[in-house]
Amino acid sequence: MSEHLDSFAMAQQQLAAVAERINLDPNVHEVLKSPKRELTVHFPVSMRDGSIKMFTGYRVHHNLTRGPAKGGIRFHPETDISEVKALAFWMTIKCAVVNLPFGGAKGGVACDPRQLNLAELEDLTRRYTTEIAILLGPDKDIPAPDMGTNGQTMAWIMDTYSMLKGTTVPAVVTGKPIAIGGSEGRIExxxxxxxxxxxxxxxxxxxxxxxxxxxxxxxxxxxxxxxxxxxxxxxxxxxxxxxxxxxxxxxxxxxxxxxxxxxxxxxxxxxxxxxxxxxxxxxxxxxxxxxxxxxxxxxxxxxxxxxxxxxxxxxxxxxxxxxxxxxxxxxxxxxxxxxxxNAGGVTVSYFEWVQGLQSFFWSESEVNAKLEQIMVRAFGQVNAAAKKHNCDFRTAAYIVGVGRVAEAITALGIFP
Known part of the structure; x- marks a missing residue:
């Protein structure tokens, strides 16, 4: 039912529209048009019928100017690099709109999790994790659940990464089960x-x-x-x-x-x-x-x-x-x-990351109250931008988000 439109091309259209609207520095626009890095991996998984099947996975970092990379991992048959690049871009903007200290990332594996049994899904997740582990870390890249993944998936990723590091690292993922350092209120x-x-x-x-x-x-x-x-x-x-x-x-x-x-x-x-x-x-x-x-x-x-x-x-x-x-x-x-x-998910992921780093946990009511505060504040800022610029909410949100990222890029400068 949907017209054919390349996801990343769509994201770039949205960026170009707001860049023109706010007279964005062309140099900043140039930086934001492309992801910082993109990793494509092909890996084998032993299926329960004795066969070996190859899968393709991705992890993309769009922009890390405001902090470590943050973004979900999806398991879906139609996942491709264009989709993942677009989602990473939107995560950069989303984190800036709600003013979280993260850059945007996204990952995925082209697969149908409904066609895999639990053991195959675990093997796929753990192998994918080892392939992208060079990018991961609580101060580098913190995945979370997305379409086709859940708390169990995050537990497997956390355990695989922790085994590679030789120590338990709860803050490497968010959206984990409560029993291993997840946050109250994260699922909803x-x-x-x-x-x-x-x-x-x-x-x-x-x-x-x-x-x-x-x-x-x-x-x-x-x-x-x-x-x-x-x-x-x-x-x-x-x-x-x-x-x-x-x-x-x-x-x-x-x-x-x-x-x-x-x-x-x-x-x-x-x-x-x-x-x-x-x-x-x-x-x-x-x-x-x-x-x-x-x-x-x-x-x-x-x-x-x-x-x-x-x-x-x-x-x-x-x-x-x-x-x-x-x-x-x-x-x-x-x-x-x-x-x-839909920035509520990454907001509570931020809370979970902070709790994991500190080993100090909040109650569900505390989490929900903090979420409410951040979402209401973000809406107020976007609504104010919409009135000031006489524009729709999407343009206003991009004015807020792109503006914050641009300010950070300008402040840091280009190395070397």
């Missing part, structure tokens, strides 16, 4: 950030979160957590989808019952308190809030004119193409970009 942090930003966006326009209608594309880690928090905030969740299909209920889905259904069946499809919905139709429902929390390039120049939602809060990375952005802005749809809307 991205979804919680999405809901916080949605609330602040509505408030800035004189509206309230309770009784708002919501459609959530993607019922994975981000979408499911966001849906539950929207539900608890008094919203009416009319539709949700996953990779197998979509469901709809005009009067609102009971998200707690839906969670139980998904645990039993592995999908939202067939939920008794719903009717089936064509997955693409979810994007066109006349709801207050549309939450794309699945893949990139879901809203494109081909379908953006069908969108009837008043607000789009990007739970996924890069779900809206530049062409779609223009159509949506012309229609008066408020789009809150990924680099702000």
């Amino acid at each position: 942090a991205t979804g919680r950030g999405v809901v916080t930003i949605a609330r602040e966006t509505l408030l800035s326009r004189g509206n309230q979160l309770p009784d708002s209608t919501v459609a959530v594309q993607g019922f994975g880690n981000v979408g499911a957590a966001a849906a539950k928090l929207f539900y608890r905030s008094g919203c009416k969740i009319q539709a949700v989808s996953d990779v197998q299909g979509a469901i709809f209920n005009q009067n609102g889905l009971d998200i707690l019952n839906l969670e139980d259904w998904v645990k039993k069946t592995g999908t939202v499809v067939g939920f008794p308190e719903s009717e089936p919905l064509a997955p693409e139709e979810l994007l066109y429902l006349p709801v207050d809030l549309l939450i794309p929390a699945a893949l990139q390039n879901q809203l494109t120049g081909e379908n953006a004119h069908k969108v009837k939602a008043r607000y789009i809060i990007e739970g996924a990375n890069g779900p809206t193409t530049p062409e779609a952005d223009k159509i949506l802005n012309d229609k008066g749809v408020v789009v809150v970009p990924d680099v702000l809307a």
Whole structure:
């Protein structure tokens, strides 16, 4: 359903648009146009049927001016170097928007984790870790979970890296299980950030979160957590989808019952308190809030004119193409970009990293309070930039983020 658009080309378009808007120093623009380094690895994994299969993995550092590299690792069949470079770029901007002391990174392996058993997944993860270990370290590059990976994946990465170093290194990854140094509140942090930003966006326009209608594309880690928090905030969740299909209920889905259904069946499809919905139709429902929390390039120049939602809060990375952005802005749809809307995950990853370095841990309520403070502050700064420059939220977020990175690049200068 998505138009063909190279992910990194899309990211560069977004950078070029804001560079022109803020008269960015051409030298700084030149630095930001390219990643600092990109590593591609090909490695074998012994499958349980006795065969050996080759996999391709990536790790990209976009810019490290503001601190060590931070970014998730995804296991997905369509992962390629262009996607990983774009995601690393967006991480650079995202960390700067919420003012975290990190640069942007991203990694991934082209694989379908659903086609691998647990032992194969562990072997793949550990071998991939050894291949990219030259880049990793708590003061160099700190991975986190992303699409197709989770706390267990991070535990394997941490253990493999620790074995290579000869000592336990909890701060080398974030998104770990609590038992080995993970942070309270990390699992639902991205979804919680999405809901916080949605609330602040509505408030800035004189509206309230309770009784708002919501459609959530993607019922994975981000979408499911966001849906539950929207539900608890008094919203009416009319539709949700996953990779197998979509469901709809005009009067609102009971998200707690839906969670139980998904645990039993592995999908939202067939939920008794719903009717089936064509997955693409979810994007066109006349709801207050549309939450794309699945893949990139879901809203494109081909379908953006069908969108009837008043607000789009990007739970996924890069779900809206530049062409779609223009159509949506012309229609008066408020789009809150990924680099702000889904920054809750990296924010609590920052908390986990700090806790790991200090071996001093915070309660879930403390984590959630600190997350709320950072997200509300970041929204206020982006909203102020939007008013000052008379622009949309994506442009405003890039003005804030690129501005901070540019300031750091200028301050440090070029070595030698």
